[in-house]
Structure formats: structure tokens, C-alpha cells
Amino acid sequence: MPSFAGRTAVVTGGTRGIGRAIVEGLLEKGAQVIATGRAPNADVPKNALYESADCENPEAVEAFCRLLERIEPDVLINCAGINKNAPYAEIEMANFSRIQQVNVTAPFRFSQAVLAGMRKKKWGRIVSVSSIFGKISMAGRASYSASKFGLDGLMTALAAEVASEGILVNCIAPGFTQTDLTRAMLGEAGMADLAARVPMRRLAQPMEIATFAIWLAGPENTYISGQNIAIDGGYTRV
Numbered sequence: 001m002p003s004f005a006g007r008t009a010v011v012t013g014g015t016r017g018i019g020r021a022i023v024e025g026l027l028e029k030g031a032q033v034i035a036t037g038r039a040p041n042a043d044v045p046k047n048a049l050y051e052s053a054d055c056e057n058p059e060a061v062e063a064f065c066r067l068l069e070r071i072e073p074d075v076l077i078n079c080a081g082i083n084k085n086a087p088y089a090e091i092e093m094a095n096f097s098r099i100q101q102v103n104v105t106a107p108f109r110f111s112q113a114v115l116a117g118m119r120k121k122k123w124g125r126i127v128s129v130s131s132i133f134g135k136i137s138m139a140g141r142a143s144y145s146a147s148k149f150g151l152d153g154l155m156t157a158l159a160a161e162v163a164s165e166g167i168l169v170n171c172i173a174p175g176f177t178q179t180d181l182t183r184a185m186l187g188e189a190g191m192a193d194l195a196a197r198v199p200m201r202r203l204a205q206p207m208e209i210a211t212f213a214i215w216l217a218g219p220e221n222t223y224i225s226g227q228n229i230a231i232d233g234g235y236t237r238v
Contacts, residue, residue, distance in 0.1 A: 002030025003218050008073040010034045012053060012110065013080030015042045017179035018129060021210035022077055023048050029214065034073070036064070036080065055080045055106035056098060065113035072117025075217045078107035078128040078151075085140040096143045103147035108154055111169075115162065124167040125217040128155050129209075132175045132232050148173075152228045159226035168225040170216050175232025178203040200233035 009026050013019040014035025023035045024045050035044045036053035044050045053064040068076075082102045084095050107128050118124025133141050134148025152171050159169035176182065176194045182203070183191060195202050209231050215221060216229075230236050 002028075003220065004029040004031035004075075006030075007075060008032045008034070008071060009075035009077065009217065010036070010068065010071075010073045010110075010114075011077045011079055012036045012055065012106070013129075014048070014077075015039075015044060015050075017181060018174060018177060018206045018209045018213075019077075019079035020045065021206035022079060022213050025207065025210045025214045026075075026217075029218070031075070034071075053080075053106075055102040056082075058101070058105075061106050061109050065109050068110060068113035069116065072120070073114055074118070074121065074123065075125045076110060076114045076127075077213060077217060078110060078126070080106065081129065081131075081147075083144045086143070087140060088142050091143055096146075099143045099147050100150070103144075104150045104154065107151060111154070111158060115167070118167045119162070119165055122166040124162075125221070126155070126158070126167070126169040127213050127217045128169075128171045129213065130171040130173045130228055132173050132230055132236050134171070135173050135228065135230060136236055156226050156228070163225045168216075168221060170225060171228040172209065172213050172216065173228055173230040173232065173236075174204065174209045175230065175235045176203045177209060178205055198233040198235050199238055202233070204231065204233065 009031045011023050014023040015037040023033050026033045033048045035048050038054045040052050054060040131148045133145045134152050137145040155169050155171050
């Protein structure tokens with residue numbers, strides 16, 4: 001029997017990149033999957049359901065929380081996220097707040113919304129997609145690192161509260177990954193430069209990140225909680 005048979009999983013930011021790969025992997029393992037994105041309609045993998053959830057809009061976040069409370073998913077994967085690099089002294093307050101809203105406040109509220117259903121079943125998995133910049137940082141990443149370090153703190157505290165109830169909560173911290181967003185931000189030359197700094201001398205493929213996120217979210221994970229695990233080809237350890 002597929003390991004996710006009979007389970008419902010929600011993946012925010014599930015229309016592209018790592019999120020889409022997670023949706024595809026969960027479907028292969030038998031889950032009923034609901035993917036979200038900002039647009040009213042979106043292309044998602046066959047057999048996935050789609051719900052609009054604009055994480056920048058607090059009212060849309062609350063509306064999606066009400067949906068989560070009704071459907072009581074077994075698995076929540078918080079993958080939606082945004083970034084805008086800027087020197088510290090030049091960060092605009094509007095952009096800083098926008099990044100915190102999407103990367104911290106939305107997953108905070110979504111995680112709250114699924115707890116009652118998970119507690120009722122005495123089983124649940126929450127995996128939030130952080131970043132290596134939630135473990136280390138560099139110039140120009142203050143807004144993004146603030147959000148990803150904050151997300152890790154939220155999930156660690158939540159894990160401490162609910163692990164005894166059968167609900168395991170973790171973060172993953174992807175390194176540089178070969179997605180359309182990475183390509184748009186850096187270009188081919190920039191991606192090649194990053195790859196040269198990674199001990200494995202290449203960027204990750206989205207499914208390499210997704211595979212571990214899915215494992216953490218599944219029944220095979222019985223004892224890992226409260227962690228923020230880097231999937232980065234060794235980048236943060238050398």
C-alpha cells in the first residue's frame with residue numbers, strides 16, 4: 001500500500017519549483033494533495049487539487065485557515081516563500097514586512113489552523129521549507145534571513161509543544177536549487193558561480209529537496225522533530 005494512502009496533504013507554493021516537486025512526490029505515494037498558489041487558477045500536477053491562497057494578503061490567509069480547519073489535513077508543508085535582496089541600510093519597510101508576512105506569518109497561521117485536526121487524530125506532520133539562509137547568512141539577505149531564522153524558531157517551539165501528541169514538526173533548509181526562480185534571479189553565469197562553491201559542484205534538483213521533505217512528512221518518520229535540516233550538498237558545513 002502506498003505510504004500516504006488515505007492521507008490528505010496541503011502544500012503551499014505548490015505550483016512550481018520545490019513545491020511542485022513535493023506535490024508530484026506525494027501524489028506518487030498515494031496522498032490526496034491540495035496545492036496552493038497566488039493566482040485564482042493554476043496548472044498543477046494531474047490529480048492534485050488547487051486552492052488559491054495569496055500569502056501576502058492577510059485576509060486571504062485567514063480564509064485559507066478556515067478551509068484548513070474544515071478539511072483537517074494530515075500533512076502540511078509550508079513551501080510558499082519570497083525574497084528580495086537589498087543592502088541593510090536600503091531595505092524598504094514595505095518589502096521587509098511583505099517578506100515576513102509570506103515567510104513567517106502565513107506559515108504560522110496555517111500551522112495553527114491544522115493543529116486541532118491533527119490533535120484529534122493523534123497524528124500529523126508539519127514540514128516548513130526554510131533555507132540555508134535560515135542557518136547562515138550573507139550581505140544583502142537581512143530580510144530573508146530574518147524570516148527564515150524566525151520560521152525555524154516558530155517550528156522548533158511548536159515541535160516542543162505537540163510531539164507528545166503524535167505531531168512531528170520540522171524545517172528543511174534547501175541550498176542552491178535549480179529552479180526557474182533561481183535562474184531568473186541569477187542567470188546561467190550566476191548559477192554556475194554558485195555551483196562552483198558547493199562541495200558537490202552542482203545545484204540541487206527540486207526533487208532532491210522534495211524527497212526528504214516527503215520522508216519527514218510521512219509515516220516512516222517516527223522520531224525526528226524540532227529540526228532544521230540542511231539539504232545543501234555540504235555548503236553550510238565547509
